[in-house]
Amino acid sequence: MEFSFSEDQDELRRAARRFLEVASSEERVRAAMETEQGYDSATWAQLSEELAWTALTIPEEYGGLGMSYLDLHPLMEEMGRALLCSPFFSTICLGANALLLGGTDAQKELHLPGIAAGETTATLAYAEKNGLMDAAGVEATCSRSEAGYVLRGDKSYVLDGHTADLLIVAARDANSKGDQDVSLFLVPGDADGVKRTWLPTMDQTRRLASVELVDVLVAPDALLGEEGRGWELCERTLDLARIALAAEQVGASEMCLDMSVEYAKVRNQFGRPIGSFQAIKHKCADMLMMIESARSAAFYASALAGQGQLDLEEAASSAKAFCSDTFFHCAAENIQIHGGIGFTWEHAAHMYFKRAKASEALFGAPSFHRERVAKRMGL
Amino acid sequence: MELQLTEEEEAFRQEARAWLQQQLNGPFKDLQGRGASGDQDTYVEERIAWGKAMGAAGWNCIGWPKELGGRGCTIKEEAVFNEEYVRANGPGNVGHIGETLLGPTLIHFGSPEQQQRFLPPIVSCEEIWCQGYSEPGAGSDLANVQTKATLVGDEWIIEGQKIWTSGAQYSDWCFVLCRTDSEAPKHRGISYMLVPMQQDGIEVRPIKQMGGSAEFAEVFFDGAKAHKDHVVGGINNGWKVAMGTLAFERGASTLGQQYLFQKEFEQVVAVARRTGAAKDPVFRQRIADAGIGLKIMRVNALRMLEHEGADLNREALISKLYWSNWHRDLGKLAMDILGPEAELIVAAPYELTAMQKWYLFARADTIYAGSNQIQRNIIGERGLGLPKEPR
Numbered sequence: 001m002e003f004s005f006s007e008d009q010d011e012l013r014r015a016a017r018r019f020l021e022v023a024s025s026e027e028r029v030r031a032a033m034e035t036e037q038g039y040d041s042a043t044w045a046q047l048s049e050e051l052a053w054t055a056l057t058i059p060e061e062y063g064g065l066g067m068s069y070l071d072l073h074p075l076m077e078e079m080g081r082a083l084l085c086s087p088f089f090s091t092i093c094l095g096a097n098a099l100l101l102g103g104t105d106a107q108k109e110l111h112l113p114g115i116a117a118g119e120t121t122a123t124l125a126y127a128e129k130n131g132l133m134d135a136a137g138v139e140a141t142c143s144r145s146e147a148g149y150v151l152r153g154d155k156s157y158v159l160d161g162h163t164a165d166l167l168i169v170a171a172r173d174a175n176s177k178g179d180q181d182v183s184l185f186l187v188p189g190d191a192d193g194v195k196r197t198w199l200p201t202m203d204q205t206r207r208l209a210s211v212e213l214v215d216v217l218v219a220p221d222a223l224l225g226e227e228g229r230g231w232e233l234c235e236r237t238l239d240l241a242r243i244a245l246a247a248e249q250v251g252a253s254e255m256c257l258d259m260s261v262e263y264a265k266v267r268n269q270f271g272r273p274i275g276s277f278q279a280i281k282h283k284c285a286d287m288l289m290m291i292e293s294a295r296s297a298a299f300y301a302s303a304l305a306g307q308g309q310l311d312l313e314e315a316a317s318s319a320k321a322f323c324s325d326t327f328f329h330c331a332a333e334n335i336q337i338h339g340g341i342g343f344t345w346e347h348a349a350h351m352y353f354k355r356a357k358a359s360e361a362l363f364g365a366p367s368f369h370r371e372r373v374a375k376r377m378g379l
Numbered sequence: 380m381e382l383q384l385t386e387e388e389e390a391f392r393q394e395a396r397a398w399l400q401q402q403l404n405g406p407f408k409d410l411q412g413r414g415a416s417g418d419q420d421t422y423v424e425e426r427i428a429w430g431k432a433m434g435a436a437g438w439n440c441i442g443w444p445k446e447l448g449g450r451g452c453t454i455k456e457e458a459v460f461n462e463e464y465v466r467a468n469g470p471g472n473v474g475h476i477g478e479t480l481l482g483p484t485l486i487h488f489g490s491p492e493q494q495q496r497f498l499p500p501i502v503s504c505e506e507i508w509c510q511g512y513s514e515p516g517a518g519s520d521l522a523n524v525q526t527k528a529t530l531v532g533d534e535w536i537i538e539g540q541k542i543w544t545s546g547a548q549y550s551d552w553c554f555v556l557c558r559t560d561s562e563a564p565k566h567r568g569i570s571y572m573l574v575p576m577q578q579d580g581i582e583v584r585p586i587k588q589m590g591g592s593a594e595f596a597e598v599f600f601d602g603a604k605a606h607k608d609h610v611v612g613g614i615n616n617g618w619k620v621a622m623g624t625l626a627f628e629r630g631a632s633t634l635g636q637q638y639l640f641q642k643e644f645e646q647v648v649a650v651a652r653r654t655g656a657a658k659d660p661v662f663r664q665r666i667a668d669a670g671i672g673l674k675i676m677r678v679n680a681l682r683m684l685e686h687e688g689a690d691l692n693r694e695a696l697i698s699k700l701y702w703s704n705w706h707r708d709l710g711k712l713a714m715d716i717l718g719p720e721a722e723l724i725v726a727a728p729y730e731l732t733a734m735q736k737w738y739l740f741a742r743a744d745t746i747y748a749g750s751n752q753i754q755r756n757i758i759g760e761r762g763l764g765l766p767k768e769p770r
Binding site: 001002003004257261264265272273275276277278280281282284285286288289292293296297299300318321322367370371373374377379 | 380381382383648651652657660663664666667668670671672674675676678679681682684685686693694696697700701752754755756758759760762763764765766767768769
């Protein structure tokens with residue numbers, strides 16, 4: 001394994017930053033925050049159609065560019081840095097990954113070209129109101145019928161669930177329990193019996209929704225992966241999503257540090273810049289230490305995923321735990337370093353602070369992931 | 380998770396491994412694992428003999444240019460060698476101050492005469508060096524050194540005191556920061572002087588540490604003498620030379636150090652299994668956290684090593700602060716997991732277990748070679764460009 005980004009990856013990062021500085025400026029982010037959809041359609045079209053970001057990790061035979069998961073890493077960092085409001089994460093890191101891991105050729109052919117082109121958005125509806133991060137949390141049911149399957153139940157905390165064109169829904173055999181008998185189904189967002197509701201959130205830069213399934217009938221070929229083995233597929237998809245989220249957290253943390261450093265250089269108190277005081281300087285130094293370490297954790301996980309390693313549990317959980325702690329710490333310190341202005345609605349610090357908390361909880365909090373690592377260590 | 384090695388580098392690893400295995404399972408068997416941190420005042424004579432054997436076989440100062448007695452190894456090869464050294468349980472290196480601090484300083488700032496006189500005995504481990512920097516009134520504020528050197532005829536006459544001098548008890552030479560112009564601003568009146576330790580004007584008093592061992596000492600200079608030509612980098616230019624010394628630390632020791640940390644971590648996990656702490660949800664969190672931290676330290680190091688050639692990169696800047704905090708926390712975790720048993724030492728008067736030794740010694744990790752506070756200043760000022768504090 002190489003332990004540095006390639007020249008191409010560095011170039012992708014620079015290009016992404018140039019684009020997002022305009023397309024995801026603070027003003028544009030605030031505008032998207034105000035909408036129910038949660039993102040700007042024109043920007044989405046630009047980054048998927050013109051920049052082909054949605055095609056990046058999709059194999060060439062399905063209309064993509066066939067690049068590796070590590071190639072995605074610098075892009076995720078930049079999206080995090082700019083707090084990009086977009087269905088990219090749900091569509092690529094959840095939807096496309098689940099299809100790539102579990103889809104039949106026919107399913108991939110049906111959905112991936114649309115995703116690559118930015119015409120189809122997708123998401124994974126695995127969680128429910130109980131908020132559990134394991135298979136026990138899946139209470140929605142699926143039952144076989146002559147025409148296929150009937151899905152019933154209430155999914156919640158679904159990323160972009162109210163706008164996604166394609167929902168990948170986790171449901172279990174009625175009367176089953178535990179890890180077994182959970183299956184994943186491809187459900188069109190506008191299918192009969194699907195009722196979707198936006199759930200307004202404290203972090204306004206990312207959208208959550210509930211998805212009610214009232215006797216939703218899907219065809220037999222809507223089954224994604226093996227029947228009854230859906231939780232495993234879900235976990236593997238989530239691990240890929242956790243890695244991408246960790247990279248996003250690194251980029252966002254670094255933005256918090258940059259904001260702090262810039263302010264500490266120009267804000268004068270007691271006749272000199274506050275950054276000359278150790279109380280401020282040392283906070284910034286600790287942030288840098290955490291950020292570079294978080295980058296190592298996320299980079300390593302991305303690189304493993306990029307090599308096609310299937311078991312990413314330990315690397316993904318390590319990265320998600322460490323990067324979550326790092327982002328929250330940096331976002332909180334950024335407010336503290338800015339003083340009063342950092343506490344206002346007008347300043348961007350709160351947007352990062354709120355995103356940090358939301359990202360920390362998304363796909364399992366740090367304690368969940370450390371326990372997972374402990375198990376992998378044989379404890 | 381390994382460094383990517385070329386065929387030649389891999390062959391180098393095998394050569395080093397074979398030699399170390401042969402020596403440390405043969406003539407130097409008794410030295411395995413001796414003289415590590417917290418234990419550096421033991422087996423000194425034997426470790427000097429080991430250093431000479433290393434030198435004779437060409438394994439000292441491998442990163443130095445060939446014409447100066449080294450092997451011209453890249454930082455990657457150095458890192459590989461250090462990793463093999465720790466893997467083979469090699470003893471604490473008595474010559475490391477000469478090899479890693481003075482040698483590179485002479486190579487960069489020394490006159491050809493100084494290089495010819497002092498470098499070969501470092502390579503052969505014939506002369507052991509110690510570092511005379513800190514003083515009672517000059518710790519983090521190093522530029523405040525008061526030890527004074529006055530030129531009298533062909534000799535410098537030195538008066539003053541150094542402290543925290545590691546290995547002063549058995550060193551042959553000391554590089555000493557002396558004030559040579561008391562009128563000049565404090566950074567501009569310092570000289571970097573090479574002083575023989577075996578002379579009447581020097582008294583060494585070992586300092587007993589909290590772990591009971593005495594790895595460093597106070598050094599008193601009372602009319603001690605140094606040769607007129609043994610000032611490195613020019614008179615009153617010592618601050619620049621001393622700061623240069625710091626920049627020569629290339630991080631080659633990181634992989635070896637991490638191998639050591641890995642072993643300590645595994646010991647902690649083994650204890651957790653024995654005591655039942657491994658079933659406790661709070662300890663499980665802390666152990667996983669330490670394990671994650673160690674893996675990250677390794678990726679940090681591999682990223683730093685692949686950054687070869689660049690000036691101080693960010694991974695290198697954070698290295699000391701990161702590992703010292705991690706190691707200190709691991710020591711506390713170890714004692715917490717041991718519970719009441721942690722209190723029981725091996726025997727009176729004060730013989731400690733290995734774990735107790737590194738637990739206590741780790742408290743020094745965040746202080747020596749630039750305390751955490753100094754590290755944060757360096758990260759803030761050099762890494763982030765924050766303004767210097769008022770001095």
